[in-house]
Amino acid sequence: MITRSMKGRLFIVLAVATGIIWLFASAWIFFQTRSEVEHVLDTRLQEAARMVSSLAINGDAVPSRTSRSDVQTLPETASYERQLSCQIWSLDGRLVARSSGAPNESLGNEADGFSDQQVGRETWRVYAISDSAKGIRVLVGDRLGLRERLVTDLIKGLLWPAMLIVPLLGLLIWMVLGRGLRPLQLMAADLKNRSVDDMTPLDVTRTPPELAPLVNSLNFLFSKLETARRHEREITAFAAHELRTPLAGLKTQAQVAIASQDAEVRTRALRLIVISVDRTSRLVRQLLAIARIDAQDGVRRTDDVNLGQILDEIISTDPPSGSANVVLSLALYDLGFATNRDLLSLALRNLHENAIQHIKHNGTVKWDAVRVGSSITISVDDDGPGIPDSELPLVTSRFFRGRHKSPYGSGLGLSIVQLAADKLGAKLALKNRSDENGLRVTLSLSTL
Structure with missing residues (x-):
């Protein structure tokens, strides 16, 4: 053998x-x-x-x-x-x-x-x-x-x-091989004796040049595992914290609806239950979206997509609250290209929900797109309060909720958009509108 x-x-x-x-x-x-x-x-x-x-x-x-x-x-x-x-x-x-x-x-x-x-x-x-x-x-x-x-x-x-x-000479070759492979044995012993939570990088400076690529790859893997574990802990802790409040509210409103003899009070309690269920469902959906994106190693751009059709589906399945107006440019229906439909739809859905949550009463959300060469830039404008300039670099971080936070938000929407953009190879940009109040978000994708 x-x-x-x-x-x-x-x-x-x-x-x-x-x-x-x-x-x-x-x-x-x-x-x-x-x-x-x-x-x-x-x-x-x-x-x-x-x-x-x-x-x-x-x-x-x-x-x-x-x-x-x-x-x-x-x-x-x-x-x-x-x-x-x-x-x-x-x-x-x-x-x-x-x-x-x-x-x-x-x-x-x-x-x-x-x-x-x-x-x-x-x-x-x-x-x-x-x-x-x-x-x-x-x-x-x-x-x-x-x-x-x-x-x-x-x-x-x-x-x-x-x-x-x-x-x-054979004995000498055997001894030299043993000495030459000693760094591998030391590395194996180091990895074997580590605890499950120890993701400390291996020391590259004491590694022979021939083993440096292996050590660098292991360190890169440790870094990815540590990042994934940190995100997992963050999601678990956040989910435990964020779900506690709506679940407690659901229980309270359900008890009120059961105990109250007043029809108006019962109706109000049931309406609050529906709102809490919607918020909880959205939170769970976003947490699952983050987990799904984190689990993807790469993106295959095999789907032919039309921006207007995707936004029509998003608006029909998740209609805007109140009397918000959603305006779709005709250019959206003329732009078709190949990309990952699921990731693009996820990014656009969260951009749409974020805009709807922050617009003023009877506000407007405008969608547009333009092709420049081999790049397509999708933009969404809202007429909400905007984002303070000091918070613009932070809003795509997970669980970040700024000064103008929505009572229905979770701090995950824009971070999901950023994750999807990274997987798609797209560029996400946010800036306050200079012509009037509100925020403009652009997503630039290459069609090559």
Whole structure:
């Protein structure tokens, strides 16, 4: 079974790679050493032949001796030369002299130079040199069997230490891998010993550069988890606080309606119950919307939308309170593009509800849109009190309720719009109207 251990897999890869390199190196050493040794041995044959030829020319051996019994035995000079066999022949084919280890048969009848000769049952490597002036031919050779043993022994002497080093090299690789992977083990131990609530970032400064991307990704994940948990705690605490009041009011008004004999009092209590239920329903819907947006990782822009149709649906399902006037520009019905319909509808619904809550009595909410190049800007104007300039950067924060807060609001509407805009890649902007009282909110989206 293939190991899943990173250390084991790295060790196998490095060990196999080292083994392959060692095999190639051994093969190279074998052939290179063999070639060099054979060249050295051939050079030795050549030098020995020239030396013997020189001695013979100087008179130590002459071709005047004709009988087999008169064949001279050449002296041996050193143990290094004992592997060599030497013969001196006259040019007319008579053996003049030979070394003690040389055979009586000729080592070769080939031309001068190197040749491989079969003498009896043995193969010889022979070098021949002739001197026509003295009438002699010198043959120097060594047995290929001895030469092969010499080469083999030499190569074994080189490779055996390398073979003994291989296990030590494997142990060294294992130890180095263990030390190299130590930061991962320390990181794993740190994460294992953490409590569930500990989202402290890992220390990047003490991390090897190779692990920095992993550590940064983990820290980014911790940050997202911490943000999600914080939002979850905020939503839970806010829901517990905000739902307590309307639920208590519902109970009180229900008790009043049950206990009262006055029809007008009962009607008023029931009307207040309806208002409380509406506010509670809106609060729950907004909390669920925030949870749904937070859970989305990305947005697929696959829906063809029409702004006028979306706003018609919003107004029909959530009609304005009182005598508020809602004006939709005709340009809204002419603009169609591709985006995420659910998120866009959620953003527009909360913008509409926010405007309705803050307009004055018999006030007006105006919707408009304009396309500029590849961008569409949606705007909504109300004639309410506006927002103090100091609070404009804060109103998109969760649960923020400013100076002109509505009794029916929860501080979540604009934060939902901001979340949806971020998911859509849109830009949300708020500013007080300069021509008259009220607030203008714009939502700019790219159609690319």
